Amino acid sequence: MASTNLHFLLKWFMLLALFSWVHxxxxxxxxxxxxxxxxxxxxxxxxxxxxxxxxxxxxxxxxxxxxxxxxxxxxxxxxxxxxxxxxxxxxxxxxxxxxxxxxxxxxxxxxxxxxxxxxxxxxxxxxxxxxxxxxxxxxxxxxxxxxxxxxxxxxxxxxxxxxxxxxxxxxxxxxxxxxxxxxxxxxxxxxxxxxxxxxxxxxxxxxxxxxxxxxxxxxxxxxxxxxxxxxxxxxxxxxxxxxxxxxxxxxxxxxxxxxxxxxxxxxxxxxxxxxxxxxxxxxxxxxxxxxxxxxxxxxxxxxxxxxxxxxxxxxxxxxxxxxxxxxxxxxxxxxxxHWGIFTFDGQAKYQVDLSHGSNRLVNAQNVQYLSSKWCVVNNNKGMSNLTAQASQACSTADCSALSLGGSCYNLSWPANVSYAFNSYYQQHDQRADSCAFGGLGLITTVDPSVGSCRFPIGLRSSLSAPVDRSTMFHLFISQVVTIAILSCLMRETW
Missing domain, CATH: 3.20.20.80 (Glycosidases)
Incomplete structure (x- = not known):
């Protein structure tokens, strides 16, 4: 009887071990x-x-x-x-x-x-x-x-x-x-x-x-x-x-x-x-x-x-x-x-469970934004120099959302130029002169975001991220690539 019980227990532990290994x-x-x-x-x-x-x-x-x-x-x-x-x-x-x-x-x-x-x-x-x-x-x-x-x-x-x-x-x-x-x-x-x-x-x-x-x-x-x-x-x-x-x-x-x-x-x-x-x-x-x-x-x-x-x-x-x-x-x-789980300002883009406890991500709290102002194209001005001004903006600002397949790719002209202007304006802490663009820029308090294309507002931050000097050449090339994409978009929409 003892031998039978021992045999049963051995089989039980073997099955338990197998279940643990599988799952x-x-x-x-x-x-x-x-x-x-x-x-x-x-x-x-x-x-x-x-x-x-x-x-x-x-x-x-x-x-x-x-x-x-x-x-x-x-x-x-x-x-x-x-x-x-x-x-x-x-x-x-x-x-x-x-x-x-x-x-x-x-x-x-x-x-x-x-x-x-x-x-x-x-x-x-x-x-x-x-x-x-x-x-x-x-x-x-x-x-x-x-x-x-x-x-x-x-x-x-x-x-x-x-x-x-x-x-x-x-x-x-x-x-x-x-x-x-x-x-x-x-x-x-x-x-x-x-x-x-x-x-x-x-x-x-x-x-x-x-x-x-x-x-x-x-x-x-x-x-x-x-x-x-x-x-x-x-x-x-x-x-x-x-x-x-x-x-x-x-x-x-x-x-x-x-x-x-x-x-x-x-x-x-x-x-x-x-x-x-x-x-x-x-x-x-x-x-x-x-x-x-x-x-x-x-x-x-x-x-x-x-x-x-x-x-x-x-x-x-x-x-x-x-x-x-x-x-x-x-x-x-x-x-x-755009690899972030969160946007630059700490807002969740989607929901995943990083901690085995919740499928909801918690956003950053008490984020300090600049004023609710945006820089857009002044439609009352002549547009002859718009391409050059947009290229200037994208040479330092982030225009990556305008690229093929991007969230702002479907913006019509000149809304895509407004995106470029605003990106430059926010990057430069909403200084009035950063929305000049030869008289083609206009500061507005009306959010120009359209659908999934978000016109961001910058953060109140005096901190700037350190840039590894080994990437400076790559940063220069990336600016050229962005300018080319923006120019292509404007040619297509014209």
Missing amino acids: FPSRALAIGVNWGRMASHPLPPAQVVQLLKANKVTKVRLFDADPDVLESLGGSDIGVIVGVPNTMLRSLNSSLKAAENWVHDNLTRYVSAGASSAVQIEYISVGDDSFLQSYGKQFYPFVVGAAANLRTALIKVELAEKIKIVIPCSYDAFLSESGLPSGGQFRTDINKTMSEVLTFLSKHRSPFFVTISPFLSFHQTKNISLDLALFKQTARPRNDSGKSYRNGFNLSYDTLVMALSSAGFPHLDVIIGQIGWPTDGAANATSSIAQDFIRGLLGHLDRSGTPLRPQTPPLETYIFSLLDEDQKSTVAGNFER
Whole structure:
């Protein structure tokens, strides 16, 4: 009788274990957000931290070590990734002293502060997608040396066990000529450095930190369908070596897994440092599609791994991004300024569950706006010089919503010029002279927004976001692209 009961109990525990394996990943779902600050008028850091806490976000990735931002995160219990900009890699690679100074200035005083004000820094990310193909060899040759020096500096202040070092890998650093995971490999031009990166990470038990971008895979190469990118049940699956791929995320992730295996590091843990879907500036970049993608992604991560790693989902996943950034480079496309879950002023664009508790996002509170005034075209003036004035406005202001597929693309002329004027006017704090445009501008208190095209009002903020100098060339190119788009729109509407 005792033997029968024991046999029954063993069968019961085996079934329970099987049920747990099928329905629950082996790791708790860890979701964070990227907090970029390349905005002409960013929300004050303290207000952003309140936004994070209100939405129960427990992890955040920064792209630099801005003291105002780090101080605002003190005592918040939010896990932080601090970024080292690409422009600092060369000096950190060549000088241990520079690395020691960086750790002292940007980590030690925040981590060692009192319990009520300490910042919970968990990782240093060395570089910002320095392997991006468009950068060539500007940055990636220095990442391993910079990482090694930073770790030595961490050891000196006894923080090496508390703070891990990661090296962000861009979405185009790995590929598959067949478009299937079985052909996954790292780009041949970075093989040597990538081998050094993987050896460093493995030696120090650090995860591999990667950007995955189903939107760019869909937008730039069309090698996956929209349904496949959005985790739709109607998507036609891809088959590869007996494994079925039903979403674009699994295709990209397992391509990386195969690349890691081919390089000799099949078991390296992975953190997804950036993944998201933009809401404006291109076809299929809308709030509703972004909502479908993020909901599909979170649901997928919560349920299962991938065909090559069925029981090992990513350690952490960081949504790109928290807020829109109107000063970002648009080399890849005008959508680059619209990755935010929230608008630049902290208002939710759609609804997702970031915290396993609510499907409702909480907006930023007590946002300080400029006056309810807009700059539009003065229809009582001659229009002969309008194109040149609009181009002038878009050379510095954000006109990305006017691009093909954007939320303001369907504005008729001269309403699209009014959008350009207003963007410039708000960026310059509603100064009267910023609505001059050779007498063609007119300040109004009547909101000119039409349908889904929002004419924004700027924020009362004296803060300006730091711009990495390595992006200045890209910013110049992005302005040229925006001018060309605006000119094309005006020719079509004329």
